[in-house]
Amino acid sequence: MIEPKTIAAALEKLRTEKPLVHNITNVVVTNFTANGLLAIGASPVMAYAKEEVADMAKIAGALVLNIGTLNEENVEAMLIAGKSANKHNVPVIFDPVGAGATPYRTETARKIVKELSVAVVRGNAAEIANVVGENWAIRGVDSGDSEGDLIALAVKAAKQLNTIAVITGEQDIVSDGSKTYICNNGDSLLTKVTGAGCLLTSVIGAFCAVEKDHVLASAAALAVYGIAAELAAKGIEYESPGSFQIELLNNLYHISAEDIQKMSLLEEVNHVNL
Amino acid sequence: MIEPKTIAAALEKLRTEKPLVHNITNVVVTNFTANGLLAIGASPVMAYAKEEVADMAKIAGALVLNIGTLNEENVEAMLIAGKSANKHNVPVIFDPVGAGATPYRTETARKIVKELSVAVVRGNAAEIANVVGENWAIRGVDSGDSEGDLIALAVKAAKQLNTIAVITGEQDIVSDGSKTYICNNGDSLLTKVTGAGCLLTSVIGAFCAVEKDHVLASAAALAVYGIAAELAAKGIEYESPGSFQIELLNNLYHISAEDIQKMSLLEEVNHVNL
């Protein structure tokens, strides 16, 4: 069981230590990711050149790799940065955006998890399934699948990839293969903001930079991010994705221990019943 | 004549089908474009690598090409994607940002319309003029030109390029060379938001993905986008470009059949009088 106060303590640590989070991410979400990381209390840095990514990754608290607009050059930089991070015990967080959508993405995602030691991989069910080699339809996957299927997928991915798997959708699941948590925080407006998932991956990176138990760090990130989204949805008059995006940044900045205490919907999954 | 209810039906179809719109666009507007497409109800994807653009374009409902921050690699990817789209009957929408500003842009724009079958080209008058080979000054062109000149330019561009030409400015014009519409919806604050034109091009793509009559699709996109801009301008206290940008996203999400019925200023141009 992860208590709300443990989550709040992790957030407090993040805000105090302001970890440097090195992102090699896609061109769609760079600005939103940087602003979201600043709002939660981290220090974002984006660096992509093969000439410097090893140097940057080594001084970072976490390295976040995101293949949303991958190309040959970026993938090369990701592998260089990832190896430097691995060497210097900097956790690598991986977001396999669109794995399954094209062969190039699927192959690249598999290459990254094979060549690097990845601490956490975060994606929707289709993306995670495609990384582990399951043939899962890439579109509309979240709606049709049962909670049990998703938990089984997370456990399988964690074991097969020797990582922590985070699957997000209506419910969010985090598993290292033996311990599994489910988080029911969040708001459907997150699906109307581009990069909401990408930012979450970077927020997981920020928590992993300050909390060595990366299952706890990932679960805390899911709860904090989901609660901030709920607060953001409450803060706007009616369902408005533009305003929601701004309010999400505001609430990542404002979210308090009290909010977490009152609103956390993070629960441990009993593996005996699986 | 395109009735408001026809426009509303096209929008409804877009929101129901949620077409995948593949964008190869400039680095300035990627985030805003993706959020605008999500708001109107489409599914945006950005993919740029030559290794995957043919695969992505082929499964998309429309392909949008935008040369706002073109380089050798992007242009190569655009041509690969465009040929794949042409082969699989996916409509290609082209935004020749800055054609006329530098020789490289002008030549690239002409290369794209020559090598690809483009369903719709959208730009301001100077950009469209430069694509068709007219020597039109690139800056401040909108204010000085008469409605008649702009209609003549649209008709000429449509015929010469064998496409649908959309010229936007104070008034928006769409023509396939034989049928021409003029749309008076919109708000001057659109000129204070970077990428407002680029997003419109992608919205045209979203409509073309669900409506095979691409003149109707383009005209509907102009009206819907212009009305959303008017609603956005009403939604803010005084002329504020930052807030307007957010309200535009909100109103692309909220715009209703009733709004279209009440506010559409789309009219057919009588070619006999030209």
Added chain:
Amino acid sequence: MIEPKTIAAALEKLRTEKPLVHNITNVVVTNFTANGLLAIGASPVMAYAKEEVADMAKIAGALVLNIGTLNEENVEAMLIAGKSANKHNVPVIFDPVGAGATPYRTETARKIVKELSVAVVRGNAAEIANVVGENWAIRGVDSGDSEGDLIALAVKAAKQLNTIAVITGEQDIVSDGSKTYICNNGDSLLTKVTGAGCLLTSVIGAFCAVEKDHVLASAAALAVYGIAAELAAKGIEYESPGSFQIELLNNLYHISAEDIQKMSLLEEVNHVNL
């Protein structure tokens, strides 16, 4: 002494002339930079391809170079553009983002100031120090340093690089080595918005495009930007970085001669006392 009415006159000139500002900047801040330049009244253009940057720089009112997400290709483009700007008397404004963070950034920053004639260089104290070859810690530098140290650094950088040095932080300093100004406008929320410094650099570019006295132009930009930030902070209910970002754009658009008259905290530094 620079009077508030002189600052207001420079802003009025900017809004009237709408100078074209050519940016070769990082992928994190492109959208925010373009919107900020539009809001203040300039015409932003982003162009990165080596095939066109010389053509674009030559017709611009200012060229802004920013190494925030530098790579080999961008740096090559920056040098081509910079040489064209130098040849055509277009002022070059340089933002050495992250100089000192990695050897590649430091070396590139030094290469740029060596190979180009730079009118203004703008960075935080650590960045400026690293460009001039001082070994200054890159993180958390602003808080620990005295006003006197920062002024001395600005004067040294200006003399050594034969440029105007702008150091920003809690206080902003501009110096050409003989004349030095300090500006106390601004708000701490600027540190919570990614690209707030990058946009300031581009705003300095916009002022330099219309005002040949580049010390005056830089000082005016600092005051206008800082006052807009203060107005933005007043415009939001409580400290909220998402809303602040939007309000900053709104207030760059709205800031008036009266605001400048009432709020300017720009002062000349007496060099005799240094």
